[in-house]
């Protein structure tokens with residue numbers, strides 16, 4: 566039986582291809598470091614030309630957000646697995662036979678925290694997102710109100726990280742989920758999350774408004 570993808574299906578064309586190319590750019594910049602200083606003025610000029618070319622296509626923010634949320638299927642734009650988001654590491658999560666999620670990702674120097682190892686905030690983002698998707702797959706669209714995370718072992722840059730997440734249950738408006746990041750057999754990060762359902766209209770409305778509309 567073919568495995569089910571819980572996150573967006575990556576494409577190798579269009580905005581997905583632009584996002585991938587931008588990830589390669591960010592990786593090259595972080596690897597090169599100050600070695601590009603002498604060429605920096607020309608690089609900036611070239612990048613500014615590209616930015617202006619892309620910006621010419623950008624609608625205003627409310628319209629763009631509305632378009633994002635009209636797209637069918639899993640989010641293509643989020644910062645932890647959004648195929649259209651150049652800041653997002655390329656994470657795909659698959660549904661296991663027991664309904665839990667499993668995925669793999671390899672992170673480069675742009676995600677470094679302590680020397681040679683992944684930043685804790687990046688691990689927390691991977692966990693928060695995977696736990697949220699685990700709830701969504703179980704039928705519960707919910708936002709995080711609490712994330713309890715333990716960093717048990719540092720994750721080396723360039724290692725293959727296995728992401729595991731499962732929905733653990735519902736208690737009124739709250740849903741719970743938990744997960745792990747592993748490298749080989751070593752459990753490096755564990756997390757449990759509390760989420761609040763988006764099922765009542767006032768909660769949904771809160772998240773629909775932009776900050777300037779809330780003032």
Ligand SMILES: CCCCCCCCCCCCCC(=O)SCCNC(=O)CCNC(=O)[C@H](O)C(C)(C)COP(=O)(O)OP(=O)(O)OC[C@H]1O[C@@H](n2cnc3c(N)ncnc32)[C@H](O)[C@@H]1OP(=O)(O)O
Pocket residue numbers: 640693694696697698701706707708709710711737738739759761763768771772
């Ligand atoms: C649009 C769809 C989105 C989803 C897509 C899914 C897939 C994508 C996955 C994306 C994944 C990415 C995920 C993200 O990045 S989500 C982004 C980060 N999270 C947020 O921005 C949420 C910010 N919080 C709020 O806006 C409010 O708190 C909300 C609206 C959620 C509830 O405020 P409201 O005033 O309405 O309710 P309440 O205060 O009575 O609280 C309700 C209940 O919750 C309990 N509680 C509160 N805090 C905590 C806590 N820290 N630990 C444990 N429990 C806590 C509280 O005791 C109460 O329980 P009970 O007394 O009823 O028993």
